[in-house]
Amino acid sequence: MAKAFVIAETENGARELCAGARSIADGVVLCIAGAPAVTGVADSCVHIDVPAGNVVDDAYASVIKAFDASGADVVLAEQTLHALSLVGRLAAAKGAAAIAGVTELDGDVASSMYFGGTGVRTAKPATDVKIYTVVAGTFDAAAATGTDAVEEVAFEAPAAAVVKTGSEALPPASVDLAGADAVVACGRGFQAEEDLQFARDLAAKIGAEVGCSRPLSEGVTWFPREAYVGVSGQMISPKIYFAIGVSGQMQHMVGCAGAGTVVAINKDKNAPVFKQCDYGFVGDLKMVLPELTAAL
Ligand SMILES: Cc1cc2nc3c(=O)[nH]c(=O)nc-3n(C[C@H](O)[C@H](O)[C@H](O)COP(=O)(O)OP(=O)(O)OC[C@H]3O[C@@H](n4cnc5c(N)ncnc54)[C@H](O)[C@@H]3O)c2cc1C
Known part of the structure; x- marks a missing residue:
């Protein structure tokens, strides 16, 4: 071996x-x-x-x-x-x-x-x-x-070394998506920042980290840069991934392709995410999320 x-x-x-x-x-x-x-x-x-x-x-x-x-x-x-x-x-x-x-x-x-x-x-x-x-x-x-x-x-310095000219500590990352067993991801289906509380309630109930699709991190700045999932964001493999108000564009879904189970909530029954999930809820996230959180 x-x-x-x-x-x-x-x-x-x-x-x-x-x-x-x-x-x-x-x-x-x-x-x-x-x-x-x-x-x-x-x-x-x-x-x-x-x-x-x-x-x-x-x-x-x-x-x-x-x-x-x-x-x-x-x-x-x-x-x-x-x-x-x-x-x-x-x-x-x-x-x-x-x-x-x-x-x-x-x-x-x-x-x-x-x-x-x-x-x-x-x-x-x-x-x-x-x-x-x-x-x-x-x-x-x-x-x-x-x-x-x-x-x-011992550290062996190379002949052609990089010379550090300075460094500055950044605030610690507020999310640890890579290490999480469960991730609740919020998409553009969340129309107001305060509605994110529905996702945070679900996450708190099941011990999940909260992430997002790119527009919620770079379009609006409701989430830090390290919280978005996808081809240009985080590539993660949690045991369970909730895609909420996420349409299911390839650039996002690549980032959770390694998830064990994918659960989608979307009010559009034709949203592409429903072809890429294990369980899907068709409905308004503001109605579905509180009920789901209460039921878990
Ligand atoms: C080069 C490139 C790289 C990219 N990289 C990434 C990346 O790494 N990660 C990433 O996420 N994106 C990335 N994108 C953007 C990507 O293509 C999509 O635009 C983005 O993922 C869409 O985000 P979304 O699903 O949240 O929003 P939308 O596509 O707008 O979908 C919103 C969904 O919410 C649903 N919805 C609306 N209201 C409600 C409600 N009340 N209840 C339930 N559902 C509702 C809608 O039916 C819709 O399906 C990239 C794009 C490019 C061009």
Whole structure:
């Protein structure tokens, strides 16, 4: 069986990917650069401390060294900015084939969406080292198991480094759609901002995060940028997804294509969303939502 090397940037990503790696490999090494080590999810965690003034992406020489030491032949990477940069360098260094946007892994065969999510492709890397970048929610983070072993690997500055000229903390993200089991998404069917309370009541009842379609984040600014779902927003795989007052345009539905169950509420029985959901309610959201929330 294979040995896996996981490159993660966030704790939840580390948990998910290590759980997935465990299902295809008999050894799992987690590698984290520039963020706290995560234990209990892999056989060991390689931790690379990135000195102030350096950027995480420049830890690639250390990551490649750690990969070589791990003896791994399969790599799973989180689809986050720095992890993608690091895994790209690793792929180039190893001459390894890489598949991006993986939503399912069956042995070495990966499923990933293409044409903006209108199709699913299966493919496998034809090189000895196989690299996959994986969409959040593909694996069950709760299944991760491992030890507390942490190995510190020194940061090796590359000859051509990026020089950080400054940084400024932004307010913390107000929603965590990627980590949520249940998401209630609001679309343009909500005609007044105060009507969002109907969705928030449902979300509070079932412990869901509240997200939206793009117009509610970029047309009006009822939601922050990180709350919208879709091809240019968040790609998520919750267990259950409520699309409320969402018409079901492809650019939105791609973002929830990995959801276990999709429930739609729309007053137009011909709305495209009804062809893409498991359960549908035809009706005014202001009538349906309070009844649904009360019934749950
Ligand atoms: C390049 C590109 C990228 C894009 N990326 C994204 C993306 O990432 N995410 C995204 O969301 N969109 C994206 N879009 C926009 C996308 O094409 C759609 O325009 C958008 O998703 C529509 O949002 P909506 O379903 O909320 O609104 P609408 O399409 O206007 O649908 C509103 C729905 O609400 C229903 N409705 C109205 N009133 C009620 C009521 N009282 N009760 C119940 N239902 C009601 C209507 O019947 C209608 O079906 C992108 C577009 C482009 C061109």
